[in-house]
Amino acid sequence: MDIVQLISLTVSITIFVVVIELIRRSHLKERYGLIWLAASIVLIIFSLTRSLLHYIARVIGIYYPPAFLFLLAIAFLLVLLLHFSTVISMLSEKNNRIAQEMGILKTRLNDLENKMASGSSATSGEAKR
Amino acid sequence: MKILVVVPAYNEEGCIRGVIEDIREHFPDGDIIVINDGSQDNTSAIAGSLGTRVADLPYNLGIGGAMQAGFLYALQEGYDAVIQFDGDGQHHADQIGKILAPWRSQEADLVVGSRFLSDSGFTSSVQRKIGAKILSFVVSSLTGQRITDTTSGFRVYGRTTLEFFCSVYPEDYPEVEALILAHKKGLKIVEVASEIGPRTGGRSSITSSRAFYYMIKVLLAIFVDLMKKID
Structure with missing residues (x-):
């Protein structure tokens, strides 16, 4: 095992452990953590078996094997960003609905308070809606 | 039949009083709710x-x-219908009866009051006129029925339409898109002539210089809507 391999293995395992730890302390939700776990496992595999990296690169037609790693990293980032965009869309939609429901609830609360106030103070007992 | 007049208002402190008094005078049967969309003024x-x-x-x-x-x-x-009545004072409450009619006779799930169907003396800038023509052409072709005033915010929504729009409604500049979505959903749209005047105060969110940008954005949104899955 040469130095490069040792460094890449250490980095990959560190990422893996950090993600697990974040999930364990609930700083990261499992569903968002999975994609990171998958990425770090791929990194670990490639660190352990450099021949695999060379083999795949050769099969695809990439002459410089580390370029294949860059390709993987870019693909991973793209997927992650797309995933985040969908999450943001979902969150903004939910956020809108909360704001709407809150506005409605305040209105109803006001209505109710007015009704109660006029009900208790009105001598005629006839409360205007 | 319980009918709710929904008045969306964003920074309309100059107009809102007149709008509410207008509705109360000409449409006393309806309840009113003002949706204050985070105004910074006294609306x-x-x-x-x-x-x-x-x-x-x-x-x-x-x-x-x-x-x-x-x-x-x-x-x-538990309301049966909603009337959209913009908070800027450009709609006239004496026209409410007119746009309610197709809904009352169950001919329409969505009624649109159009300023272009009759000569109401409504004038606007050249850019806006061209934009309105283009949007009208696109929406009419896509829905297979003539719709002259696609951006009109003077509308009646029946119950089925309300249920649909509660789950799907575009965020900004929703009027045009809503027509396409309603058509895809199979809702009956009817357009009636109505007088719509200039706003009585405040500022429109669409300035003349932004009219072009608005149109492009809406056209793009329409094509996205066409591809959208609706169930």
Whole structure:
């Protein structure tokens, strides 16, 4: 095992452990953590078996094997960003609905308070809606 | 038949009083709710002082989000229809009877009041006129029926439409898109002539220079809507 391999293995395992730890302390939700776990496992595999990296690169037609790693990293980032965009869309939609429901609830609360106030103070007992 | 007039308002302190008094005078049968879309001025306080129900949204959602809040409220309170009546004073409450008619006779799930169907003396800038023509052409072709005033915010929504728009309603500049979505959903759209005047105060969210940008954005949104899955 040469130095490069040792460094890449250490980095990959560190990422893996950090993600697990974040999930364990609930700083990261499992569903968002999975994609990171998958990425770090791929990194670990490639660190352990450099021949695999060379083999795949050769099969695809990439002459410089580390370029294949860059390709993987870019693909991973793209997927992650797309995933985040969908999450943001979902969150903004939910956020809108909360704001709407809150506005409605305040209105109803006001209505109710007015009704109660006029009900208790009105001598005629006839409360205007 | 319980009918709710939804008045979306964003910074309309100059107009809101007139709008509410207009509705009360000409359409006393309807309940009114002002959706205050996170205004920074006194819109909410003025509407509240008139004894109108006001729903204050915690921050600005845009006209689409504000109207949807009105739709939600209407359904929760068991209303049969919603009339959209913009808070800027460009709609006239004496026209409400006219745009309610197709809904009352069950000919329409969605009624649109059009300023272009009759000669109401409505004038606007050249850019806006061209934009309105193009949008009208596109929407008419796509829905297979003639719709002259696609951006009109003077509308009646029946119950089925309300239920649909509670789950799907575009956020900003929703009027044009809503027509396409309603058509895809199979809702009956009817356009009637109605007088719509210039706004009585405040500022439109669409300035003349932004009219072109607005049109492009809406056209793009329409094509996205065409591809959208609707169930």
